[in-house]
Amino acid sequence: MSVIKNQIKAINDKGDKALSIFLTSGFPNKKNFTELALNIFNAGADILEIGIPFSDPIADGSVIQKSSQLALKNGINISATFEYVQEIRKFSAKPILLMGYANPILAYGIERFAKDSYYSGVNGLIIPDIPVNEQKVFYKNHFNNLDIISLIAPTTPVNRIEMIDEKSSGFVYCVSINGITGINFDKEINENYLKTIKNTITKNKTLVGFGISSPNDAKKVLPYCDGIIVGSVIIKSLLKEKPPYQKTLNLVSELKNSLIN
Amino acid sequence: MLKYYKFPDVKGYFGKYGGKFVPETLISPLMELEEYYKKLKTNISFLKELEKLNTEYSGRPTPLTFASNLTKHYKGGKIYLKREDLCHTGAHKINNAIGQILVAKRMGKDRIIAETGAGQHGVAVATVCAKFRLHCLIFMGEEDVKRQRPNVLRMKMLGAEVIEVTSGTKTLKDAANEAIRDWVSNIENTHYIIGSVVGPHPYPMMVRDFQSIIGIETKKQINKTEGKNPDKIIACVGGGSNAIGIFYPFIEDDVELIGVEAAGKGLEFKENCATLTLGKDGIFHGMRSYLLQNEFGQVEEVYSISAGLDYPGVGPEHSYLKDEKIVSYFSVTDEEALEAAKMLSKAEGIIPALESAHAIAYLEYIMPKTKKDEIIILNLSGRGDKDMETYKNLFV
Numbered sequence: 001m002s003v004i005k006n007q008i009k010a011i012n013d014k015g016d017k018a019l020s021i022f023l024t025s026g027f028p029n030k031k032n033f034t035e036l037a038l039n040i041f042n043a044g045a046d047i048l049e050i051g052i053p054f055s056d057p058i059a060d061g062s063v064i065q066k067s068s069q070l071a072l073k074n075g076i077n078i079s080a081t082f083e084y085v086q087e088i089r090k091f092s093a094k095p096i097l098l099m100g101y102a103n104p105i106l107a108y109g110i111e112r113f114a115k116d117s118y119y120s121g122v123n124g125l126i127i128p129d130i131p132v133n134e135q136k137v138f139y140k141n142h143f144n145n146l147d148i149i150s151l152i153a154p155t156t157p158v159n160r161i162e163m164i165d166e167k168s169s170g171f172v173y174c175v176s177i178n179g180i181t182g183i184n185f186d187k188e189i190n191e192n193y194l195k196t197i198k199n200t201i202t203k204n205k206t207l208v209g210f211g212i213s214s215p216n217d218a219k220k221v222l223p224y225c226d227g228i229i230v231g232s233v234i235i236k237s238l239l240k241e242k243p244p245y246q247k248t249l250n251l252v253s254e255l256k257n258s259l260i261n
Numbered sequence: 262m263l264k265y266y267k268f269p270d271v272k273g274y275f276g277k278y279g280g281k282f283v284p285e286t287l288i289s290p291l292m293e294l295e296e297y298y299k300k301l302k303t304n305i306s307f308l309k310e311l312e313k314l315n316t317e318y319s320g321r322p323t324p325l326t327f328a329s330n331l332t333k334h335y336k337g338g339k340i341y342l343k344r345e346d347l348c349h350t351g352a353h354k355i356n357n358a359i360g361q362i363l364v365a366k367r368m369g370k371d372r373i374i375a376e377t378g379a380g381q382h383g384v385a386v387a388t389v390c391a392k393f394r395l396h397c398l399i400f401m402g403e404e405d406v407k408r409q410r411p412n413v414l415r416m417k418m419l420g421a422e423v424i425e426v427t428s429g430t431k432t433l434k435d436a437a438n439e440a441i442r443d444w445v446s447n448i449e450n451t452h453y454i455i456g457s458v459v460g461p462h463p464y465p466m467m468v469r470d471f472q473s474i475i476g477i478e479t480k481k482q483i484n485k486t487e488g489k490n491p492d493k494i495i496a497c498v499g500g501g502s503n504a505i506g507i508f509y510p511f512i513e514d515d516v517e518l519i520g521v522e523a524a525g526k527g528l529e530f531k532e533n534c535a536t537l538t539l540g541k542d543g544i545f546h547g548m549r550s551y552l553l554q555n556e557f558g559q560v561e562e563v564y565s566i567s568a569g570l571d572y573p574g575v576g577p578e579h580s581y582l583k584d585e586k587i588v589s590y591f592s593v594t595d596e597e598a599l600e601a602a603k604m605l606s607k608a609e610g611i612i613p614a615l616e617s618a619h620a621i622a623y624l625e626y627i628m629p630k631t632k633k634d635e636i637i638i639l640n641l642s643g644r645g646d647k648d649m650e651t652y653k654n655l656f657v
Contacts, residue, residue, distance in 0.1 A: 055429065055559040056545065058441045059284040065428055077557045102282060102544040107558025129282045129544065133272070137280075153286035155448060160289070178286050179446040 002147045003123045004047065004095045004170035008205040008226050011046055015261035018227025020047035020207055021234055021252060022099065024067035025084060026076035027053075028238045034087040036238075036245060041092050043249040044256025048088070049126065049229065052081050052100030059128040061182030063232040066239070078108045082120040089121035097149065097170075099126040102138065114142035124149050124170045132167050147171075152201075154178050154193045161200045171205040172197075174225060176212065182232030183211040185220075194224035215258030222259070230255060266512050266587075268578065273462025276584065278577035281461040283547045286445045294452075295463040297368055302470070307363060314359050315474060318392070319349045321356075323475075325482040325638070330608040335628035338492065338635030342611070343479050343507060345642045350385050352614060352643030353475060353503045358385035358454060360471030362393050365452035372396045372451040376440040378405055378433030379568035380412025381614075381643060382456030387421035397421040400440045402432040405568060412647060430562045433572050437546055457500025458576035461547030465576050472506025479638060480510050487636055493517040493627065496640040497619040498537065498590065499570035501579045503642035508588060517589070520579065521623045523565035524592035530555070534563040535592040536575040537583050543574075550577040566595035566651060567615035569643075597622040602645060603655050614643030615651060 008018045021040050026033050037048055053068035053076055060068070078100075085096055098117060105113050105127065117125065124147030130138050132150050139148065147170030152161050155178060165172055174197050176189055197206050208221045209229030218228050237248040268275045273295075281291055301307040315321040324347065328340040345353040365373060373395050377383030383399040390397035399416055403425045406413055416423050429435035437455075444453040458465045458472070483491055494511060496504035498520040508518045525533035533539070536551050543552025545560060553573040554560050565571045582588040593601075598615060601622035606612045613621060620639050631637060645652060 055561065056434065056438050058438050058546075059445070061442070062428070069429070072559060103552070103554065103560070104558035106542065106544055107554060107556065128284045129547070131281065131283065131285050131288050133288070134280055134282060137277075151285040153284070155286050155289040157289060164285075175284075175286060178448050180442045183446065 002170045004097070004147050005205055007046060007095050008171060012226055017222055017259040018046045018207065019044060019256050019259055020049055020227065020229040021045040022049040022051060022229065022231030024051045024053060024064065024071050024235060025081040026074055027067045027071045027235070029243065030074045030076065032243055033084055037084065037088050038091055039244070039249055040252055041094050043252035045252055046227070047095045047097060049097040049099050049231070050081060050084065052078055052098060052104060054101040054104055057101060059180055061180045061232060063182045063236050067235045078104060078113065082116050085120040085122055095123045096121065097124045097126055098122050099128070102127055102129050110138065110140065111142045114146065118145045123147060126173060132164050135167065149173050151175055154190055158196060158200055161196065165201045165203050168204050171207050171226070172201050173229065174206050174208045176208050176210045176221065179210065181210055185211045185213065185217050189220055194221060198224040215254055218255065218258050227259070268581065269462060269466050273466070275578045275581035278548070278550050278580040279462055279465060280549050281547060282544045282549060283461045284445060286448065287461070290448050291461055291463065294368070298364055298463055298467050301364060301367065307367070311360060311363055315356070319355050319359060320347060321474065322478040323347050325479060325486065328609050331605070331624070334608060335624065337628045337631035338633060338637050340624070341483065341491070341636065341638045342641045343475060343638060345475060345503060345640060346611065346613065346617070346644035350381070350388050351646060352381045352385070353472060353506060354382045354385040354456060355388065356474055356506070357456065357468050357471045357502060358382070358389045361452070361454045361467070362389040362395070365395070365454070366393055368452065370450055370452040372398070372447065373454055374398045374400065374440050374443050374451055375454045375456060376400045376433065376436040377456065378402070378436065378571055379647065380405070380409040380416065381569060381647070383421070384412050384415045384419070386454050387416040387419035390421060391419045398443070399423050400426050400436040400443070402426045402430070402436045404431045405433065405436070409568060409647070432562065434560060441546070457502040458505050458578060459500045459546055459548060459574055465548065465578055468502055469505045469509055469578065472502050473509045475503065475506035475640065476508060476510035479507055483636065483638065490514055490516055491636040491638045493519060493635070493637045494640070495519045495521060495620045495623055495627070495637065497521050497570065497616050497642060498575065498579060499523070499534070499572050499616060500574070501576040503640050505576060505578060507640040512587065518587065519623065519627070520588055520590045521619045522590060522592040523567055523570040523598070523619055524594045525564045525566065526595060528592070531561055532564055533592065534565045534571050534573065536573065537579060537590040538592045540575070545574050548574070548577045550580045551575050551583070567598065567619065569614065569616040570619065591623060591626070593619050593622040597625070599655060602652060611641070612645035613641055614645050615648045617642045
C-alpha cells in the first residue's frame with residue numbers, strides 16, 4: 001500500500017482529516033527552503049506538495065505564477081528540487097509529492113525523472129497537464145514506485161471519475177471549482193459534485209483543493225472528503241513576510257486544528 | 262507521393278504529436294466540442310451557412326493572381342499568388358473565426374474568448390462576434406498592445422473587450438495562457454476560439470478544416486487556369502494555420518510543399534521563432550509538438566520582426582509533416598522578409614503582411630532552381646497595412 005494512502009488512512013482512522021500544503025520549490029528563499037518545509041511539517045502539514053516551477057503554468061492563478069517566476073529567476077530547476085527533497089528526507093518521513101508541468105519533466109527525461117524521484121524520496125507525482133488519457137504514453141512503465149495522483153473536476157462525468165479512481169494511486173485530487181488555483185471561494189461549491197466525490201471514489205482517498213484559504217472554507221468540503229490541499233494562500237502569505245515566516249506557520253497550524261475531530 | 266493520409270487519429274494524434282495536454286477541467290468540454298464538431302462537419306445546414314458567410318461576408322473565393330512581373334524577374338517557373346490578403350479583415354484568420362463562431366453559436370455559448378499576438382486573429386474574432394452579437398474578450402500581451410495599436414483600436418471599435426496580459430513575457434504565449442485560464446474558469450458559457458492549428462485536440466484539426474478552403478479553392482483555380490496541379494506551394498509558418506490551409510488539400514498529391522519560418526535576427530537561441538528548425542519535442546498549450554525551449558524545458562521569449570510568427574510553438578500536424586518529410590521547412594531572416602515585402606510591393610502592386618513576406622523571401626532560394634514549365638503557388642496570407650510602421654523605414 002502506498003505511503004501517502006497509509007498516512008491519510010492513519011489520520012482518518014483517528015477521526016481527523018489530512019492537510020496537504022503546497023510550496024513552490026526554492027521559494028521564497030533558495031537558501032532556507034528545506035528549513036521552511038520542515039517547519040511547515042512541524043506546524044501541522046501531513047503531506048508536502050512541492051511545485052516545480054514552469055514558465056507557463058496554465059492551471060495556476062496569479063499568486064503561484066508569481067512564485068514560479070521568482071523561483072525560476074533564482075535558478076530553481078528539477079535537480080535543485082530533488083536536492084531539497086533529499087535534505088528534507090533526512091529529518092522527516094512524511095509524504096512528499098512533486099507537482100510539475102509536463103514539459104520540464106520531458107526535457108529532464110521521463111525515465112531519469114522517475115528514477116531520481118524515487119531515489120530522493122518522493123512518494124507521488126501530480127502533473128496537471130497530463131490527464132489520465134495521456135498518462136500511458138507519458139509515464140510508460142517508469143513510475144511503478146511512485147503514486148500517480150490524478151485530478152477530477154466539476155466537469156468530470158461520473159463514469160470518468162470511476163475510471164480516474166481506478167487509474168489513480170495515493171489519492172484523487174478533487175478540484176473544488178472550475179477554475180485555476182487561488183480561485184475565490186465566492187463561487188458556491190456544487191454540493192452534488194461533493195456528494196459525487198464521496199460516493200463515487202472508493203479505491204482512493206480524496207483530497208479537495210483549489211481556493212481553500214481558511215478553516216471556514218475547509219468546513220464546507222470536509223464532510224465529503226478525506227482531507228484538503230492548500231497552496232495559494234500559503235504562497236501569498238510567504239510573499240508578505242520574512243523568515244522565520246511565523247504568520248504562515250500559524251496559518252498552517254490553524255488549518256490543521258480545524259481538521260482535528 | 263502519399264497514397265493515404267488520415268490524421269489526426271481518434272485520440273487526436275498526428276503520429277506522436279498532438280493530444281490533449283490540458284487540466285482535467287477542460288477534458289470533458291474538449292470532448293463535447295469534438296463530438297459537436299464531428300456532427301457539424303456533415304451537417305448540410307451548417308455547411309451552407311458557412312459557405313454563405315464565406316462568400317457574402319468574407320469575400321470568398323479569393324483570387325489566384327498570376328504574378329507576371331515576379332515571374333519575369335526570376336526567369337524560372339510561373340508564380341501565382343493565393344490572395345488571402347483580400348479576405349474581409351485582411352488575412353486568412355477570418356476563415357477560422359467564421360467557422361468557429363458558427364460552432365460556438367450552435368453549442369449555445371454566448372461568451373467568446375481569444376488570444377492574439379499581432380492582433381489579426383483578435384480583429385477577426387471581434388468581427389464575427391459583432392456580426393453574431395456575442396460577448397467578446399480578447400487577451401493580448403501588454404507588449405503587443407503597445408506594438409499593435411491600430412489593431413487594438415479596431416477590436417475596440419468592433420465592441421470587443423481587450424484584456425492586457427501582464428504575466429510572463431507579456432506576449433502571445435502568455436495571452437494564450439490567460440485565455441486558457443479564463444476558459445477553465447468560465448467553461449459553462451464560454452467558447453475559446455484558438456487562432457491557429459495549435460492547442461489541444463480537436464483544435465488543430467478543426468482550425469485546419471476551416472482553413473482548408475484556401476487549398477480547395479487553389480486546387481480548382483490552378484487546374485482551371487493551367488490544367489494541372491502546381492509543382493510547389495510555399496507558405497509561411499508561425500502556428501501554421503495558413504500553411505496547413507493551403508497544403509492540406511494537396512497532401513496526397515505529387516506537389517512539393519514548403520513551409521517558411523521566421524529566422525528573426527539569426528538562428529541563435531531567443532533571436533528567432535524558427536520552431537521546426539531549432540525546437541525540440543515538447544508539451545505546451547495543450548499539445549505535444551516541436552517547441553522552442555531552454556535546456557530545462559522552460560519556454561522563453563522568442564523573436565521575429567513579424568508579430569504574427571512570434572510564437573515558440575507550432576501546430577502538431579506540422580511537426581508530424583516535418584518528421585515524415587512530407588513538407589520541407591526552411592527559415593528566412595527579418596532582413597530577407599523586409600526586402601521581399603519591398604520587392605513584391607513594387608513588382609506586383611501588392612503590399613504583403615510581414616508574415617507572408619517570409620514566404621516571398623524564400624523565392625530567392627527556390628526560383629533559380631525551377632524550370633520555365635513549373636508552377637509555384639505562394640500563399641499570400643495577409644495584407645501589409647498593419648505593418649506600415651515597420652515598413653516605413655524601407656522607403657524614407
